[in-house]
Amino acid sequence: MSMETSAPLVSVTDLNVKFVSRESTVNAVNDVNLTVNHGEVLCIIGESGSGKSVSMRALMRLLPERRTKITGKLEVDGQDVLALKGKELSAFRGGKAAMIFQEPMTALDPVFTIGNQIAETVCRHEGCSKEDGLARALELLELVKVPSAARRLKAYPHELSGGLRQRAMIALALSCRPKLLLADEPTTALDATVQIQVLILMRKLQQEMGMGMIFVTHDLGVAAEIADRVAVMYAGRIVESGTVQEVLTDPKHPYTKGMLSSTVHGNMRGKDIEAIPGSPPDLRSLPTGCSFAPRCPKADDGCRGQLPPEVTLGPGRIARCLKLDDAPPAAKPERETALA
Template identity: 80%
Template sequence: MIENSTSNALVELKDLNVKFVSREATVSAVNNVSLTLKAGEVLCIIGESGSGKSVSMRALMRLLPERRTKITGEISVAGKNVLELQGKELSDLRGGTVSMIFQEPMTALDPVYRVGDQIAEAVCRHEGCDREMGLERALELLELVKVPSAERRLKAYPHELSGGLRQRVMIAMALSCRPKLLLADEPTTALDATVQIQVLILLRKLQREMGMGMIFVTHDLGVAAEIADRVAVMYAGRIVETGTVQEVLGDPRHPYTRGMLASTVHGNMRGKDIEAIPGNPPDLRRLPTGCSFAPRCKDVTASCSEALPPEVFMGGGRMSRCLLASAPPDEPKSMAPAI
């Protein structure tokens, strides 16, 4: 199913920097982000609002407004240098090789076009068929994403569908040209809890069946545990910790990850206080010179704010950007770090 490109990585980001430039200030939304994704792999990017998760995804498809954005670094998807693509090549990539599912199904669909036509449009754009064939394919896709009475829904306008159905339509649209990479930007956040699970299960099933690589952006650790192979934790535009989902969620090596885990509601929490991380994320216009999490970190040392902590690699793709990564203070079990 999947062609092998020269390197076996489907996505390679190297030193990705995204800055939003305006007259008043320059916002460093993404700072030196490097990551790789193999074909068929699911990577979850976790982080709170404003941590640069969605911006990184949009940079990957060059969806950010060109006039106000400065992207540097390297982005390669399926062997193509995304930052060098122009005009038609770029739009061939979008929706063809890489697709995206957005957070807000209520506003992400064009309100004055029938959903069938919106899907067919994507099919026709990439496969060069006529509207009739596009609609046939749209029907198949709606059935694939389990939209009930798909034939009737084909002629529906977005406002006639529920949030869950709209998100299924979005998924159908994203899958319409069998992309190699699916970017999902908090696709379940805006949905009801019961619908969230359904959509999540559907996405995981389709990802496996179609063998797509997927980058799944979320702030919900439960979702990440459910769907991810690997996890990258982002804070203030930087990846602060990566590793397999078991490693990162089971044995977090960055205080931010630990803080997030502690502030999550899970079983047997009744009567206990939820531990919130004190303070607020830093101002992206004026990032601190040292570790950007230092002001909120309870294990902070004097050297933390002197310089940006280096990436500490712990083998097997495990990384944490913390001076104490190899010897976390709060870890009584003290698993032997494999360096």
């Protein structure tokens, strides 16, 4: 049943997402290409409005269909996500791919106990009895290290603390052994001491279950903690990608560099932070050239005039910038899939 391991688990080609209303068209995601291999963690880093969450929701087909225009190709484990309908779609969601959100209260149903919700999902996808479902729910809560799991099975979401709720949502997402886990800022609302617990837990579970994972965050520290590969998004485009070491220790795109330099860390008191000036562009009217050009210290007329192509710097290492210091002589803007 499993595909050949050489084929990527997720492959997104030329994804465009536009929100259309009478007043304006919001270009939320523009020409995004990405791949995730089996058992790999890809972190999408970006600020609010960068299109990172919208891309995730497009992958799960969670966007309101009437107001959204999605083009491009979305494939998960060989399945064309955009072609899914009705039953196939609900089998896909939760079965092959599952998603966890920033605020678990919105994803968990407040009127059912945690145990019932997990059992119900298990039964729906696997057609087992209620008892088996509950047994599996208990197993899952123990897996995500919920203390006194048997008691918590009978708890309602509001009776749990933030960290436990997030764990319960992870348990719910893992209930059908998905091949792909999408995580949309799942630790952002948590306290620092709880966030690190959840991150370590998620990394461990991902490794044990061999899942592919796309983890969306705005926090470079979170990416450093959990990612194998990183894609940096700005104004709906991926501006840089590579392994987590490459991107965080040797950033190429001016935006990534700016993000790193404007993150406060260590003892910098009394010194100015090298902030990126300005604010992100209006997604209703993106600049013609590089979207980052208005805030970029290196930008010139060339950057403002044309959209920089994707420059391949190495296997799976891409940056979308005309001003890369040591860019190889115009390699063809074709992405190479990771061979390893």
